[in-house]
Amino acid sequence: MLPTTGQNKLIILGSLGSGKTSSRLAMWCKENDISNVGPTLFGVEYSGIAFCGETVTIEDYSGSDETWSVVLSDKRRFQYVRSMIFYFDASKTDYQEDLDRYQRSIQWLIEQSPEATVSICLHKADLIRGDKNEALRALKLKIIERNKIVSKCQIDLNLKFKYFVTSIHDYSSISNAWRTIILKLVMIPQRYIDRLQKFAEYSNFDQLALFNGCNQILIANIKVNPAVTHFTNDQCQERSKKWFEQKEIECNHSEEDGKSVFVHDFIFDTVIVAVSHDSSVTALFANTNFRIFLINENKKSAARYIESVRKEALKIREWKIQNCPFELNEDMKVKDYKAIHGNEYFKVPQKYIDFLHDIAIFLDIDQVFIFNKEFWVMAHMKVSDWNRCYKDFEWVQHVEKWLGEDDDVMHLAAFEFEDGRKSFRVNVLDDFFIIFVAAEYSELSAPYINEYIKGSGFHHKLECLFKNDYYEYND
Ligand SMILES: Nc1nc2c(ncn2[C@@H]2O[C@H](COP(=O)(O)OP(=O)(O)OP(=O)(O)O)[C@@H](O)[C@H]2O)c(=O)[nH]1
Numbered sequence: 001m002l003p004t005t006g007q008n009k010l011i012i013l014g015s016l017g018s019g020k021t022s023s024r025l026a027m028w029c030k031e032n033d034i035s036n037v038g039p040t041l042f043g044v045e046y047s048g049i050a051f052c053g054e055t056v057t058i059e060d061y062s063g064s065d066e067t068w069s070v071v072l073s074d075k076r077r078f079q080y081v082r083s084m085i086f087y088f089d090a091s092k093t094d095y096q097e098d099l100d101r102y103q104r105s106i107q108w109l110i111e112q113s114p115e116a117t118v119s120i121c122l123h124k125a126d127l128i129r130g131d132k133n134e135a136l137r138a139l140k141l142k143i144i145e146r147n148k149i150v151s152k153c154q155i156d157l158n159l160k161f162k163y164f165v166t167s168i169h170d171y172s173s174i175s176n177a178w179r180t181i182i183l184k185l186v187m188i189p190q191r192y193i194d195r196l197q198k199f200a201e202y203s204n205f206d207q208l209a210l211f212n213g214c215n216q217i218l219i220a221n222i223k224v225n226p227a228v229t230h231f232t233n234d235q236c237q238e239r240s241k242k243w244f245e246q247k248e249i250e251c252n253h254s255e256e257d258g259k260s261v262f263v264h265d266f267i268f269d270t271v272i273v274a275v276s277h278d279s280s281v282t283a284l285f286a287n288t289n290f291r292i293f294l295i296n297e298n299k300k301s302a303a304r305y306i307e308s309v310r311k312e313a314l315k316i317r318e319w320k321i322q323n324c325p326f327e328l329n330e331d332m333k334v335k336d337y338k339a340i341h342g343n344e345y346f347k348v349p350q351k352y353i354d355f356l357h358d359i360a361i362f363l364d365i366d367q368v369f370i371f372n373k374e375f376w377v378m379a380h381m382k383v384s385d386w387n388r389c390y391k392d393f394e395w396v397q398h399v400e401k402w403l404g405e406d407d408d409v410m411h412l413a414a415f416e417f418e419d420g421r422k423s424f425r426v427n428v429l430d431d432f433f434i435i436f437v438a439a440e441y442s443e444l445s446a447p448y449i450n451e452y453i454k455g456s457g458f459h460h461k462l463e464c465l466f467k468n469d470y471y472e473y474n475d
Pocket residue numbers: 014015016017018019020021022023034035036037038039040061062063064087123124125126127166167168169
């Protein structure tokens with residue numbers, strides 16, 4: 001179980017089967033069937049979510065005894081945490097062990113990450129028998145008692161701790177909890193609000209609302225023209241939801257209640273709903289200036305993201321060197337990698353090579369390829385000194401076989417070779433795709449790699465990064 005060190009790290013802890021994973025999936029992976037969520041295997045599931053140009057790394061720990069003994073055996077797991085969610089199964093009657101673990105966790109969290117926020121979910125509220133309010137009150141009092149033991153300064157703790165009563169059968173209870181948690185974790189920079197405000201005034205919009213793409217959490221609602229009736233948050237949300245259901249289109253325009261309503265991609269995983277009573281603004285969203293405005297915003301966020309991944313990669317590398325059970329070859333400590341990139345038609349910019357290299361270190365991956373659909377190898381990186389790395393031509397055979405089996409291009413696929421190597425494919429736009437290859441010794445980290453790559457944040461950001469240049473290239 002490799003701890004991540006990201007600036008925006010969210011850890012989820014709690015008792016076995018208390019509903020941690022199903023709540024996370026209900027919120028962030030709508031397409032998953034959460035009626036049949038199994039226990040968290042391998043101790044922890046890693047995922048990433050994109051939020052308004054920022055990434056949050058989530059570590060969702062299993063509540064099994066083995067995992068708890070690992071978690072509580074090393075305080076460093078509580079380093080670099082920005083937020084912790086602790087799940088209690090509110091339908092239980094005996095909390096002794098959960099409370100002991102809770103107490104230890106917050107003790108270490110306060111010690112290792114004093115600025116972290118803490119959210120406590122009293123979950124499975126639908127299963128409470130008897131007087132529900134009384135049961136919840138009693139549980140909350142027990143938790144507060146433990147807080148008192150940990151901190152003499154109760155006021156400080158109470159400011160940081162938030163309690164939520166949640167149930168998987170009440171989506172709004174889960175989305176309310178997550179919205180509060182995430183908005184504390186990733187604040188929309190004031191400069192976005194200022195720029196959007198100016199943009200709206202200049203373009204004759206009456207209202208601009210920003211929503212997170214994955215689950216339509218409202219990030220900002222800017223009401224510009226006080227003389228008109230604005231759409232409510234819910235009405236805006238309805239529109240962004242509809243747009244997401246039909247996602248193929250880049251911009252959606254409709255006329256409703258005498259207003260022009262636009263829904264458009266904004267920064268990364270964020271959509272913007274813009275409303276105007278002036279129908280002459282219709283042309284605006286097709287306007288090149290506006291596209292440039294959006295692309296520039298995207299680029300800035302991409303730059304920040306790359307920087308954060310790079311920092312993360314260096315920390316992880318440091319951590320691996322310190323914790324490596326083997327004698328490390330001196331050369332491995334040096335940031336030295338070989339990248340052959342470009343062909344006569346297309347040159348892969350060095351920044352992608354750097355970016356993918358950092359991702360590869362972060363995920364313990366040995367080799368990265370970028371292919372186009374004609375099987376051209378656009379870039380080939382050997383990240384580790386692993387001497388069984390594939391050569392370009394060997395890979396072409398694998399890819400051909402693979403595409404032959406799966407003509408219908410999938411967004412993401414994981415593939416295991418007979419020789420023990422694992423590979424992970426990510427499609428970027430419709431034009432090319434990236435393949436990550438991990439050696440057999442990465443056996444244990446394979447589920448982690450898969451989870452990370454599958455995380456909506458990672459894929460989306462990768463796509464946006466490529467898309468920006470792709471647009472520039474084509475314009
Ligand atoms: N009735 C009810 N069932 C729930 C609720 N939340 C989760 N469940 C069910 O409880 C079971 C366990 O849920 P998980 O999400 O796997 O719990 P977990 O805390 O991630 O489990 P571990 O990772 O194994 O510790 C699943 O069958 C869920 O469908 C809830 O609010 N109410």
